Amino acid sequence: MSVLVFVEQSEGKIKKSSREAVSYASAMNDGDVVALVMGTADGDQLATLGNNGAAKVVHSTDSRLDKGVIRAYSAGIAQVMESEGSDTLVMAESSIGNPVAARVSIKTSASLASNVVGLPDTSSGFKVKRSIYTGKAFANTILEASKRILILKKGAVPLKEDGAAASVESIDLAFDDSDFGVTITSQEKATGQVLLPEADIVVSGGRGLKGPENWGMIEELAAELGAATGCSKPVSDMDWRPHHEHVGQTGIKVAPTLYIAVGISGAIQHLAGVNSSKFIVVINKDADAPFFKAADYGIVGDAFDVVPKLIQAIKAAK
Amino acid sequence: MKILVCITHVPDTTSKIAFSNNNLEFDKTGVQFVIGPYDDYALARAVELKEQQGGTITALNVGEVETEPTLRKALAIGADDAIRVNTPALDSFFVATQIASVAKEGNYDLILMGRESIDFNGGMVHGMVGEILGIPSLSPVMKLEIEGGKAKLAREIEGGKEYLEVDLPLIAGCQEPIAEWKIPNMRGIMMARSKPLSVVEPSENNANTKTESYELPPKKGEVKMIDSDNVGELVRLLKEEAKVL
Numbered sequence: 100m101s102v103l104v105f106v107e108q109s110e111g112k113i114k115k116s117s118r119e120a121v122s123y124a125s126a127m128n129d130g131d132v133v134a135l136v137m138g139t140a141d142g143d144q145l146a147t148l149g150n151n152g153a154a155k156v157v158h159s160t161d162s163r164l165d166k167g168v169i170r171a172y173s174a175g176i177a178q179v180m181e182s183e184g185s186d187t188l189v190m191a192e193s194s195i196g197n198p199v200a201a202r203v204s205i206k207t208s209a210s211l212a213s214n215v216v217g218l219p220d221t222s223s224g225f226k227v228k229r230s231i232y233t234g235k236a237f238a239n240t241i242l243e244a245s246k247r248i249l250i251l252k253k254g255a256v257p258l259k260e261d262g263a264a265a266s267v268e269s270i271d272l273a274f275d276d277s278d279f280g281v282t283i284t285s286q287e288k289a290t291g292q293v294l295l296p297e298a299d300i301v302v303s304g305g306r307g308l309k310g311p312e313n314w315g316m317i318e319e320l321a322a323e324l325g326a327a328t329g330c331s332k333p334v335s336d337m338d339w340r341p342h343h344e345h346v347g348q349t350g351i352k353v354a355p356t357l358y359i360a361v362g363i364s365g366a367i368q369h370l371a372g373v374n375s376s377k378f379i380v381v382i383n384k385d386a387d388a389p390f391f392k393a394a395d396y397g398i399v400g401d402a403f404d405v406v407p408k409l410i411q412a413i414k415a416a417k
Numbered sequence: 418m419k420i421l422v423c424i425t426h427v428p429d430t431t432s433k434i435a436f437s438n439n440n441l442e443f444d445k446t447g448v449q450f451v452i453g454p455y456d457d458y459a460l461a462r463a464v465e466l467k468e469q470q471g472g473t474i475t476a477l478n479v480g481e482v483e484t485e486p487t488l489r490k491a492l493a494i495g496a497d498d499a500i501r502v503n504t505p506a507l508d509s510f511f512v513a514t515q516i517a518s519v520a521k522e523g524n525y526d527l528i529l530m531g532r533e534s535i536d537f538n539g540g541m542v543h544g545m546v547g548e549i550l551g552i553p554s555l556s557p558v559m560k561l562e563i564e565g566g567k568a569k570l571a572r573e574i575e576g577g578k579e580y581l582e583v584d585l586p587l588i589a590g591c592q593e594p595i596a597e598w599k600i601p602n603m604r605g606i607m608m609a610r611s612k613p614l615s616v617v618e619p620s621e622n623n624a625n626t627k628t629e630s631y632e633l634p635p636k637k638g639e640v641k642m643i644d645s646d647n648v649g650e651l652v653r654l655l656k657e658e659a660k661v662l
């Protein structure tokens with residue numbers, strides 16, 4: 100097997116989810132893992148992909164690739180799969196990775212699986228387990244083509260951090276004008292925050308918090324834990340919180356090690372977005388709130404009483 | 418403007434998921450099938466665009482005869498006609514090739530669908546169709562305006578959104594708040610009965626994945642309740658038992 104990993108950066112840093120994808124490739128593969136980075140990047144940082152299991156990093160410095168240009172990335176990846184002789188492409192799920200993978204699968208006639216949750220079973224053919232029905236079930240799916248593409252869910256394998264430095268090679272890629280046919284006019288992005296899809300801990304608030312002015316304690320609890328903040332759908336519908344914090348069936352599906360839900364009832368559509376969490380803590384004043392059935396730990400109480408106490412207890416335990 | 422809206426026929430979001438026949442088949446007992454919630458956003462935006470600028474809306478589903486009530490609902494909400502490609506939806510690639518061949522025939526300016534289906538959650542079909550047709554495809558789109566052959570849109574990215582401009586034709590995978598879901602009214606339901614729904618045979622059978630079996634996640638253990646006057650105990654359990662702090 101010859102595996103290529105598509106690696107993304109965010110705010111000038113290699114994304115942790117991409118490091119996870121390199122770790123995955125290294126765990127599934129007996130050959131060398133090649134990582135591909137497109138756009139301006141810091142060379143020293145690229146070599147650190149070796150820690151995660153890459154033998155070689157291929158880097159295109161073309162600055163037109165600094166922004167998320169989906170069609171250009173797809174064309175670039177297909178070229179590198181060809182030149183490296185890769186039969187498998189691995190990447191982390193993301194707003195760039197997913198559309199890029201779809202296009203590359205057509206360019207290279209590869210079988211594609213998204214929402215992959217673990218290493219493949221290659222004992223006969225190439226079989227992966229993927230999450231379906233928004234986390235309510237799994238499918239064991241055989242990828243039949245001679246090439247395949249896997250999009251990983253967060254936490255598919257543990258992060259590998261004990262590899263040696265990787266060699267870094269630059270590469271020239273050829274593009275058409277149509278690869279840049281979509282113009283990104285501007286981006287609005289929270290900076291310096293833990294991003295929800297990548298977070299190991301998420302603190303989420305629901306309608307029980309009564310109004311946007313009460314989010315201070317949610318943010319403080321999140322800051323104390325190094326967590327990202329999330330919310331239920333009505334909260335983002337009412338513009339109490341931005342849409343990219345909306346968790347659930349129709350929002351972001353998170354998979355943290357710890358999800359803390361405050362004043363959220365636990366409707367089935369909300370649970371669909373959080374059921375891949377390792378541990379769930381529920382704080383709700385109604386002992387009959389359905390969320391308690393999906394929780395590992397629960398506290399029945401008023402959020403305005405319990406959350407400040409929780410912040411104090413975490414500070415005390417540090 | 419000619420708009421194609423691709424509709425999935427999926428279990429409603431409150432469905433209990435179970436499998437039958439030794440975990441080989443989805444168990445449809447007691448399950449209600451609906452238009453996928455994301456596709457519902459796509460259809461609602463198509464109806465708004467048609468109200469603004471005129472044109473036609475074709476609803477498309479790749480599925481067997483049982484999906485026709487779902488297509489009729491799309492007609493009741495505001496599609497002018499419907500096409501059903503008569504085959505089970507085998508996998509993303511197969512569905513994408515079927516949509517692409519319908520799209521080639523129809524010469525659409527805009528192809529809208531949900532960001533993902535809520536059964537398999539693949540989120541891949543719009544990108545695949547875009548690549549097959551050689552046109553841009555963007556997802557998840559939360560705002561879409563059309564002006565003089567150009568689209569202006571907002572797409573959700575991690576921690577925010579980006580604003581984009583692109584020439585038509587275009588494919589968009591939609592999500593809220595692109596439009597408000599529309600509920601069909603009595604007049605729409607009556608009219609839907611006589612709107613054309615054509616059935617076409619699939620172009621070829623070329624799925625390249627095969628699902629061998631399904632499984633359910635392991636059952637959760639019992640919840641441990643902690644007294645609200647003893648919040649320190651929660652922190653201790655998270656540290657020592659769950660080992661997540």
Ligand SMILES: Cc1cc2nc3c(=O)[nH]c(=O)nc-3n(C[C@H](O)[C@H](O)[C@H](O)COP(=O)(O)OP(=O)(O)OC[C@H]3O[C@@H](n4cnc5c(N)ncnc54)[C@H](O)[C@@H]3O)c2cc1C
Binds near residue numbers: 307308330400402
């Ligand atoms: C097709 C479809 C898709 C949907 N997708 C999503 C989705 O992606 N995500 C999502 O979240 N929802 C989604 N929903 C909506 C979902 O059904 C629920 O309506 C929603 O999750 C409820 O949000 P909530 O828990 O914040 O509010 P509520 O249900 O109003 O619950 C508020 C909770 O706060 C508690 N509370 C009140 N005051 C306090 C206090 N002082 N202290 C502590 N607790 C308090 C109450 O006991 C209650 O349990 C969807 C619905 C549909 C039909």
